[in-house]
Amino acid sequence: MRRDELYLVDMIEAAAAATTFVRDVDETAFAASDLIQSAVLQKLLVIGEAAGRVSPEIRARWPGVPGRSVTDFRNIAVHTYFEVDWSIVWRIATTALRELQEQLTMLLKAEFPLVASQLDQPH
Template identity: 55%
Template sequence: MRTNELYLLDIVQAADSIAQFVAGMEEEQFVGDDLVRSAVLHKLAVIGEAAARVSSELKHSYPGIPWADIVGFRNIAVHAYFSVDWGLVWNAAVFDAPTLKCDIEAIVKTRHVPQMQVKPGR
């Protein structure tokens, strides 16, 4: 069974990947690049899945994190793929994911979770 700490690290790593994918891009480039859009959407889904699996106790301990919204976004992304609003995905990638990453890193530090090494190419 995976722990809360591993799910939190999944969120941080996925947010890092998203930042790498969109680095130097403008929204118009993003919308026109199927490969990057698909990669970002996948990592946002990973974030949503990890957030869904974090224990209720941890979620209640950190009410400032919009857990339900994160999970809801994942559900929309996965189940309504053909009607995805790429502008919303862009905003999630460049505004929400970095903020969430900082918030989750703060939680990881307070829980004294050892940082996992990110493998090259991730």
């Protein structure tokens, strides 16, 4: 089984990528682009899957970090893909992901400082 810090890094990197995908587009352009929609949704699915695998111990120590809601979104998106509300995906990508990324980075720095320090390093 993977370690918690790896799931946290997956979530941070996916949030950063999804935020980058929508950086220079407005909601109309997002709604018109299957490519951007698909890319953002895929990153949200990664976040949801990883969130569901973080240990109960970490979730208990960090109750303010979204877990269940992210996992629930992932399950809904996977099982009802053709009914995805793209306006919700847009709002998540343009507002919620920045905050999530900040929360997860704070968590990673507190729980796994060595891993957090490596996250800022170029690959």
